[in-house]
Amino acid sequence: MGVTIKDVAKKANVSPSTVSRVLADSPKISEKTKQHVRKVIDELGYHANLNARSLVRKRTQTIGIVLKNSDKEALHSTFAPEVLRGISAICSKYGYSIRLTTGESEEEIFQDVEKMVQGKQVDGIIVLYSKRTDHVVPYLVEREFPFVIIGKPAKYTNEISYVDNDNIQAAMDATNYLIEKCHKRIAFISDDPTYEVAQKRLIGYKQAMQMNHLDVPNEYIHHLKNNYDEGYRLVKKLMSLPEPPTGIVVTDDFNALIVLSVLHELNFNVPNDVSLISFNNSVIADVTYPKLTSVDIQIYQLGFETTQLLIKQLNEPEHTKKSVIIHSVIEERNSCKSLCNHQPK
Known part of the structure; x- marks a missing residue:
């Protein structure tokens, strides 16, 4: 016969209802009691009968x-x-x-x-x-x-x-990172602008630029939906401007990978010609060449x-x-x- 909640309660010297509350991570149970009961659960090898619990509690x-x-x-x-x-x-x-x-x-x-x-x-x-x-x-x-x-x-x-x-602050931090390295012409590339996160990061970028009295031309703001062909057209247009950016804030590592690849194809060197800072700090950021500076969210x-x-x-x-x-x-x-x-x- 398997270990029951009553067995756990007896060894832990608590009531069965306390064991149930620990299993449900109830805030009414102190952290000390939770740790004690969980230790007993591990020692006895207790496994909750999820099907039975679901039927009783009408849960899936x-x-x-x-x-x-x-x-x-x-x-x-x-x-x-x-x-x-x-x-x-x-x-x-x-x-x-x-x-x-x-x-x-x-x-x-x-x-x-x-x-x-x-x-x-x-x-x-x-x-x-x-x-x-x-x-x-x-x-x-x-x-x-x-x-x-x-x-x-x-x-x-x-x-x-x-x-x-705090996506506004995170984007301000990313933009200020480039500004502190004396970049003045900084572009911004986000993903789908219909999502709140993209809008908040655009606000943060603009605030950082404005607080440092730097221009934000409309041609410096773009959106990219993880598409290489779209990225190629975007980056080529950006780098063909009379005053191309020396730094780019990209709000996703995958899009940053696209930008990095296009820059390489167009014979621009990162970071000597253009600096990139991205978001998410995913595995992509650590395997590109060069490796991407990225905001770890x-x-x-x-x-x-x-x-x-x-x-x-x-x-x-x-x-x-x-x-x-x-x-x-x-x-x-x-x-x-x-x-x-x-x-x-």
């Missing part, structure tokens, strides 16, 4: 994940795989499974969310993006369904739990904290909704050069 023990693109497109980005790793770590710890949306369009993704909610296929949902024109979040708010967003909500800011970076931690927040909501319905801001830091590598002893003409 499954969390829905809403991707911002189709699963094929999203999983080829530098963001989704790492954030899913953080989500999976907490789901594994508390015995939850994951269900990804599989639609190829926004409408299909929305229909998938409707199936999750109306079919009671998941206990809660994590939305991996924030977008002003999105239909998923208003639907979840209307249904009063448990969910958390990665990214500051475009609406319902005081009503929704979310985990995010701690993607794994974004997924980790978001899932913890959602599970607390599920286990403690009265849990106060809140936001969590994850700090970002610049990981310096070899793609940026100082011009302080050699100002461009």
Whole structure:
């Protein structure tokens, strides 16, 4: 016969209900008690009967994940795989499974969310993006369904739990990094501008330039959706300007890889001719030549904290909704050069 909750409770000298609350990570249980009970659980080799728990609590023990693109497109980005790793770590710890949306369009993704909610296929949902024109979040708010967003909500800011970076500050930091190296002509390339993160980073870039009394020509601001041909046309146009940039802020490592490749094809050297700083600090940044200086937004931690927040909501319905801001830091590598002893003409 397998180890039961009563066996764990007896050895830990606590009540069975306390063991159940520890398994649910209830905030009503002290951290000291949690550590003690978890140690006993490990010693006895107790494994929760998830099916039985689900039936009793009317739970699926499954969390829905809403991707911002189709699963094929999203999983080829530098963001989704790492954030899913953080989500999976907490789901594994508390015995939850994951269900990804599989639609190829926004409408299909929305229909998938409707199936999750109306079919009671998941206990809660994590939305991996924030977008002003999105239909998923208003639907979840209307249904009063448990969910958390990665990214500051475009609406319902005081009503929704979310985990995010300070993207305005992160973009200011990236731009100031180049400014401190005496770059004055700095371009900005982001991904899809319909998402809040792209808009916030553009604001941060502009603020840093304006605070340093530097011009921001319209020709210096572009958007790129992970497409090499589009990137080739964009970079060629940018570097053909009468005053081409000496530095470029790119808000995603994958797009930065495209920019780096095009610059090489056009016979521009990074960092001698152009400096690049990107975002996400993914494995891409560490394997390019030269290696990319990149803003580490701690993607794994974004997924980790978001899932913890959602599970607390599920286990403690009265849990106060809140936001969590994850700090970002610049990981310096070899793609940026100082011009302080050699100002461009």
